[in-house]
Amino acid sequence: MKLHKISIIIPILNEEAQIVALLETLLARMKHPHHEILLIDGGSTDKTIEVVRDFISKLNHQQHFSKKRCVDSLFEASSETTCIQLFSSEKGRAKQMNFGAQKATGKVLYFLHADTFPPKHFDELILEKVREGHQAGCFRMKFDYMHPVLLVSQFFTRFNVNWCRGGDQSLFVMKSLFHELKGYNENYPIYEDCEFIHRLYDEEEFTVIPKSVVTSARKYREQGTWKLQYHFAVIHIKKSKGATPEELYAYYKKYVS
Template structure:
């Protein structure tokens, strides 16, 4: 039933562990396919995926997570799409939890989050993700959505190089089609560790507020490149 779609760009450090994790923590009868969508990696990510010997599809796309995820969705065969960042590891039996929500007629949603860092702010931010608040959502929590609903929305907005996850989530909240599964997905805090927790959190809040006040996709990208990229 589930097509897992993972956009990657130079993820040789994590992709092997993630793919093994996905296979080891699911009932494979529920997984139609795992699709890795590469945006032009230069660190050997593609070779790692090919040489693992796993039943994983590797396809190429133009660079950009929205474009890569849309490409993966178009190539997918599953009833449910599950979009996952390459440094995020879903809980054991993640497939069963997603299918349970599908059978409850919950057509889209995510898992709650746990960062792999014990900084008190990141622990608090992780704890808050159990609640169905729009401000607590983001792509690191992963995203499941039925293929029919995804196509009805029109997929990810490719004009957004960053914030593309949030644009889709906004549409799902507007349709009242979002549920939080109260199981933890473990995600990397590597960006916080690189920039510093408070500095990065400030910039993320600024991007959120800028979008709230009508900033364009280009404005958000310009800010991101200046302060984070």
Template sequence: MISIIIPILNEAETIENLLFHLIDHASLDHISEIIVVDGGSTDGSQALVKNSGLKIKLLHASKGRAKQMNFGAKQATGRILYFLHADSFPPNRYDQLIIDEVKKGHQAGCFRLKFDSNHWWLRLASWLTQFSWRACRGGDQSQFITRELFDEIGGYDERFIIYEDNVLINELYARQQFVVINKQLKTSARLYRKHGIWKLQYHFWTIYVKKWFGASADDLFVYYKKHIC
């Protein structure tokens, strides 16, 4: 059984559509629960979840994706945890695709990425995510991981306000426990549209390099807050 965990903060634009998408594109026999963990939304996101008519667990946690996802994981009952951003829509039968990989012995992984943009760079970046290269990974691709392995690692590192997905992915690559499912998950390019593709890509690369050279969680957040947030 899969527990889907979605951290949100002001995601009224997409959260309702995502919840129905998750129900419509999976077998409910495989889904233990869908858990939405709110970090203090003020745009009506909580009401949309409550009024969706779906059986969704709406939890409240301190702001910060790592904290929210860890909190959701503590409440989850499934053997497989599936962490998903509110603007990322997994492929049809995502549940069976994940279960098939776990049965093969792959305890963690993600899907290929496809941005909702036709810009050539984002199309190229999307195409590259089919490969297992570490540099092509990110939280927007979603993350499935067995409960056993998640607990063994200790969950998401809550010191990281940003880059928390990549820190966990680094742990998984170090353990050689990561697989890329060759099916496309569609995610929003809204941040690229807001800041400009090349400007945002430059800042993302800078954050990646800073972490590579040992930047602390606070250093990364200060840079992100100054240039992106």
């Protein structure tokens, strides 16, 4: 059976401290190394671009990867199997992820945050769901911080209901369905993941894979877990009551960012 290629799309901005760890994890945990990784930079001002280029150069040297031309790519490594590409786009996670979807060559899109690490053989787990007929879905989620509030929050990610979803759980979606729904709404500076997932649920096209990604709780540690969880809950409530993208972002900027 021919396996679908997965395009792993990662929006990045000032991720020099951990982007290499993520790339190494992705390469180590793939079962079928014929996919592609697309890093979409939104204008990093740290050493993210330099770090990624160095990683790709070392990969080329250590594993004998062969270069091939890639239109509009800032830097690329490829072999007969895995392909890693670095692109630049406008800032804004929705814009960056839409840009990545435009450049993707796989039939399956997998959107992943730069501080979220998928489980072993994540690609096969996604493809199993695709073979079962599912067109979109995510993983369960665990935090890298054992706080009671976060333990409760991550517990509910096992349930296949709309209000239990979030971008940190990552997201796979068939490219055809993604384009049919016109991708992420770029009017949302925040909440873009949830807004798109809501539309997937409206199409009754969602499943939850019973394995967990591990995501960073750095923002919770920095700002306080109870405080941040409260503000995120308020944002969800405001959206359910019809708040505009501008209103959600204004609240986020005031209390979170």
